[in-house]
Amino acid sequence: MSASAEISQHTFASSAALAEALAGELANRLRKAIAERGRALIAVSGGSTPKQLFDRLSQLALDWDKVYVTLVDERWVPESSDRSNARLVKAMLLKHAAAAAHFVPLYEAGQDTPEAGLVYLQARLSALPARFDAVVLGMGGDGHTASFFPGGDHLTQALDLQGRQRLWPMRAEGAGEPRITFSLPALLDTEALYLHIEGAAKREVFKQAETGEGAGAHYPVRAVLNQSRTPLSVFWSP
Template sequence: MKMQHFDSSTALNDAFAADIAARLQQAIETRGQAVFVVSGGKTPLPLFKALAQTDLDWSKVVITLADDRWLPEQHPDSNEGLVKANLLQHKAAAAHFVSLFDATHQDDAFAGCAVIAERVKGLATFDVLILGMGEDGHTASLFPCSEQIQAGLADNAPDVLAVQPATAPYQRISFSKKRLLDSRQIYIHLVGEKKLTVLQQAEAGPDASEMPIRAILQQQLVPVTVNFAAS
C-alpha cells in the first residue's frame, strides 16, 4: 500500500484528477477503452467536477459504481444520480455509464441482482477503481453488519451481490471483493482525521469480516494508493 498525504483536499483533488486522467488515457491507448469505477458520497464531488472538465476521449470510457443504494437515480440518496450530476457533465458527458439499479425490480435488490449481474458481466478489468471507507471499516457496500458479508468477501463470490446493512438505510448492490480486486489500480480516497484513525485500525488487525477494507489493504494482487487529506 502506498500512502499519499496532501495539505488540503483541494491539492488532493488536483493531483488525483491528473493521475486518474493519465491512467485512463493509457488504458485507451493500450486497449482502446478504459473502465473507471467510482464510489459515491460527498467526499469525491470536487474530484468528479474536476474530472468532468478534463480533456480525454470520454467516449471510450465506461463508468460504473463500486456499489449503489437500490434507489432510482432521481432519489436524493442515489449514487447514480450523484455521479450523473457531477461527473457525467461537460467533457465527461460522453462517457458510457453502467447502472447498478433495475427499475423492474425497484422494491427488491435481491430480486434484481441477477439483472445487474448480467449487465456487468462484460466489463473488462477495472483500470481505475476508487473506494471510500466508512467509520465502521466498510468499503463499497461490504458492511460488517450485514448477513451478506461472508458471501461478499468469499474468493468464489459472484461479481455482484445484494446487501441489506443492519446499521445503514436501504438495500444495496455491491461488487464483491473478488471483482473489486480485478483491477489494475485501486485508490482509497479519505478526508478527515477520523478516517485516518479508522485506516490505522484496519491496518493493525487481520479480520476482514470485522473491517472489510482490510480485504483491500492487506492483499498483494493489486496496487493500492491511499490519498488522504485532513480537511
C-alpha cells in the same frame, strides 16, 4: 495476516489538492487504457467525499466517449432519490468533457429488491471488460468500504477472495437501504486500486484497520488492506 506491503500513502494539504492529484492520476490511467485497448472502465464510489474529485476529473481532456463509468456499489433506490449514487455521479462527474462517457448503473428500475435486479445487472456487466482500469474506493466511519458493512448479510461471501460472483446484495444495520455491491475479488481485478479518504476521523479509522488494533480488527476495509493481490494507493487529506 499483516497489512499488505504494497500500500502507498499519499497525503495532501487540502481536499482540493487531493482532488487535483487523483483526478490527474485517473485521467492518465484512462488514457493509457484507451491507447492500449480502445476503451476504459472505471468504478467509482458515492458519498460526499468524491464530489471535488468528480468535478475536477470531469474537466480533464481525454476521449470520454470511450470511457465506461460504473459504481463500486449502490443503494437500491431510484435515481430520483437523494440517496442514489448514480444521481451523484451524473450530477458531479458526467458533465463538461465527461458528459460523453457511458454510464453503467447498478440499479434496475421496476425491480423491488437487489436480488430481483441481480440478473439484469449481471447481463449489463457482461458486455463490459471483466477487468477494471481503475477502482476508487471510499471508506465510512464504521470501517466499511463498497457495501462491505459490519454485520452485512452477505459480507463473508462478498469478501471471499476465491468467490466467483461479481455482485452481491447487501443488507446491514448501518447500511440504511438494501444495497448492491461488487465483490472484493471483482474490485481487486483492476489495473489500479485507490482508497480516497478525508478528515482526521477517517484517518484514525484507517490506522486502526491497518494495525488491527481494537475495533479495527473487525473493520471490513481491513480485507482490502490485508490482501496481496492488488497494490493499493491511499489518498488522504485533512
